[in-house]
Amino acid sequence: GQNIDQPTEMTATxxxxxxxxxxxxxxxxxxxxxxxxxxxxxxxxxxxxVLDGLEEKGRFSSFLSRxxxxxxxxxxxxxxxxxxxxxxxxxEMWYKLSFGAGTTVTVRA
Amino acid sequence: DADVTQTPRNRITKxxxxxxxxxxxxxGHDRMYWYRQDPGLGLRLIYYSFDVxxxxxxxxxxGYSVSRQAQAKFSLSLESAIxxxxxxxxxxxxxxxxxxxxxxxxxxxxxxxxxL
Numbered sequence: 001g002q003n004i005d006q007p008t009e010m011t012a013t014x015x016x017x018x019x020x021x022x023x024x025x026x027x028x029x030x031x032x033x034x035x036x037x038x039x040x041x042x043x044x045x046x047x048x049x050v051l052d053g054l055e056e057k058g059r060f061s062s063f064l065s066r067x068x069x070x071x072x073x074x075x076x077x078x079x080x081x082x083x084x085x086x087x088x089x090x091x092e093m094w095y096k097l098s099f100g101a102g103t104t105v106t107v108r109a
Numbered sequence: 110d111a112d113v114t115q116t117p118r119n120r121i122t123k124x125x126x127x128x129x130x131x132x133x134x135x136x137g138h139d140r141m142y143w144y145r146q147d148p149g150l151g152l153r154l155i156y157y158s159f160d161v162x163x164x165x166x167x168x169x170x171x172g173y174s175v176s177r178q179a180q181a182k183f184s185l186s187l188e189s190a191i192x193x194x195x196x197x198x199x200x201x202x203x204x205x206x207x208x209x210x211x212x213x214x215x216x217x218x219x220x221x222x223x224x225l
Binding site: 004008033040041042043044045048087089091094095096097099100101102 | 150165217219
């Protein structure tokens with residue numbers, strides 16, 4: 001089975017930085033994805049890590065440590081439109097993505 | 110136009126009814142998936158298909174069946190709907206890339222199903 005944990009909710013102020021942690025214990029590992037999901041909408045791809053280290057993509061960065069079973073998504077210069085759920089997903093095998101329950105981020109003015 | 114479409118977008122039905130949810134894609138992807146999303150549980154895989162002749166059960170396939178009518182179409186059926194199948198259902202697609210790449214999944218807009 002798989003266990004993917006992330007905090008349920010986080011709140012931050014516009015312009016600030018928020019870090020969403022994800023820890024995982026899975027039977028296999030072929031990469032870790034972060035998705036953004038606005039309420040009632042489809043998840044959309046944000047980032048992908050398969051090797052240890054930091055991947056930067058504009059205001060969003062994602063970090064992976066395979067030995068620790070740990071990843072984080074860093075959102076910088078928060079904007080109101082960043083209020084959404086952020087899903088951590090581990091690809092255990094080529095066909096199988098296992099998702100965490102998601103972290104709801106609320107950005108306050 | 111959206112690359113992955115789902116119909117219907119919302120459906121309310123009664124216990125015992127047969128329901129079909131449809132998914133179509135114009136991305137040309139060979140892999141298609143059905144997930145359900147419940148509050149606090151995340152997305153869970155129901156069925157997946159690598160091509161028209163390949164159908165596989167996911168982690169929660171009981172009570173569901175699927176049909177891959179063509180590369181672009183993948184339907185999910187609930188033979189006899191029950192209230193605990195009330196959820197948000199997503200179809201997703203991905204490409205087979207043996208040379209690597211992200212191979213991320215692209216999601217449709219979802220179908221909100223309520224079983225009374």
